[in-house]
Amino acid sequence: MGVDNVRNSLLNRRLYHWYETEHRILPWRETEDGYRIWLSEVILQQTRVQQGMDYYLRFVARWPRVEDLAAAAEDEVLREWQGLGYYSRARNLHKAAQMVVERGWTPFPTRFEDIRALPGVGDYTAGAIASFAYNQPFPAMDGNVYRVVARLLDIDEAFDTSAGKKLFHQKIEELLDRENPRLFNSAIMEFGALWCTPVLGDNCRNCPLQELCLGFAHGTAELLPVRKPRPKVRDRWFTYHIYLSHQPSDVSSQPLDVYTLIRRREEKDIWYHLYEFPCEETSHQPADVSNHLSFTHVLSHQKLHARFVVHRVSELPVVPGTITIRWEDLNDYALSRLTLRALDTLQHKA
Numbered sequence: 001m002g003v004d005n006v007r008n009s010l011l012n013r014r015l016y017h018w019y020e021t022e023h024r025i026l027p028w029r030e031t032e033d034g035y036r037i038w039l040s041e042v043i044l045q046q047t048r049v050q051q052g053m054d055y056y057l058r059f060v061a062r063w064p065r066v067e068d069l070a071a072a073a074e075d076e077v078l079r080e081w082q083g084l085g086y087y088s089r090a091r092n093l094h095k096a097a098q099m100v101v102e103r104g105w106t107p108f109p110t111r112f113e114d115i116r117a118l119p120g121v122g123d124y125t126a127g128a129i130a131s132f133a134y135n136q137p138f139p140a141m142d143g144n145v146y147r148v149v150a151r152l153l154d155i156d157e158a159f160d161t162s163a164g165k166k167l168f169h170q171k172i173e174e175l176l177d178r179e180n181p182r183l184f185n186s187a188i189m190e191f192g193a194l195w196c197t198p199v200l201g202d203n204c205r206n207c208p209l210q211e212l213c214l215g216f217a218h219g220t221a222e223l224l225p226v227r228k229p230r231p232k233v234r235d236r237w238f239t240y241h242i243y244l245s246h247q248p249s250d251v252s253s254q255p256l257d258v259y260t261l262i263r264r265r266e267e268k269d270i271w272y273h274l275y276e277f278p279c280e281e282t283s284h285q286p287a288d289v290s291n292h293l294s295f296t297h298v299l300s301h302q303k304l305h306a307r308f309v310v311h312r313v314s315e316l317p318v319v320p321g322t323i324t325i326r327w328e329d330l331n332d333y334a335l336s337r338l339t340l341r342a343l344d345t346l347q348h349k350a
């Protein structure tokens with residue numbers, strides 16, 4: 001037996017001992033039913049365990065088998081999902097149940113490739129189902145596991161880059177207990193969730209894995225895992241001009257119609273090919289932001305500050321790149337979310 005194997009088996013013995021005494025009783029860890037484990041994994045993505053538990057119990061009671069879920073109407077599934085957010089997950093859940101039935105994979109697929117082929121199932125979920133339900137030797141790397149592995153092995157490579165993912169995957173494959181993948185995955189995930197937590201406090205001092213932990217030995221544990229640097233948030237300022245007139249500059253008009261100008265965004269930028277009111281952009285805050293409709297709109301790497309200025313004019317001005325439309329036809333155009341927000345507020349004010 002090599003040094004690494006001796007170290008790994010000692011690590012597993014200690015981890016399992018900790019798990020046996022400390023783990024939470026969770027209904028989806030007490031079953032080997034692939035369908036139920038899959039349900040719990042999908043429900044628990046981006047959801048706290050306590051909240052997820054209620055939904056899991058309701059889903060299982062209402063649709064005890066995958067065939068029941070497949071036969072439900074999508075609307076019923078969405079209603080049962082209400083409150084969890086990310087509705088695409090519920091739609092995928094329903095589609096996946098139908099796929100299982102159509103392909104004759106009931107009560108639930110057992111091959112990793114088949115599980116991985118279901119809509120909404122990635123490497124983590126497929127590994128979790130294959131190991132928890134069927135004790136197959138696949139790792140299940142969730143955020144907790146990345147953290148524990150980074151600390152135990154003192155890995156300072158960012159885990160959310162493709163090179164980092166590859167490295168962590170290779171490391172977890174080396175650590176994985178092929179005789180007991182179900183126990184190994186359950187234990188390391190629970191250890192990350194309850195003990196080797198993002199903020200460590202006193203946990204390292206009393207940790208059962210302390211002697212084997214390189215992050216502890218090198219004093220780096222609290223700094224791990226490393227993420228790739230997030231791009232800086234860029235501020236942008238937009239001034240939109242909403243021109244309103246009974247008199248368009250070109251077409252013959254009905255006297256009661258109101259006309260406005262809009263443009264399609266052609267720049268390779270946010271809202272590509274969506275429509276908006278003519279606007280000016282500046283890289284600093286323009287003077288005089290008062291008395292206008294102002295919004296802040298946050299995107300992943302940009303913070304947009306927008307103000308909308310309404311101009312009631314006798315005749316629409318000529319603004320290059322814009323088109324003239326009837327105000328009531330605005331909804332026929334694909335508008336950016338920011339523009340929709342402004343319209344909504346304007347309508348409430350009107």
Ligand code: SF4
Pocket residue numbers: 151152195196197200203204205207208209210213215216221
């Ligand atoms: S010693 Fe600290 S960092 Fe290392 S496994 Fe234990 S709790 Fe995590």
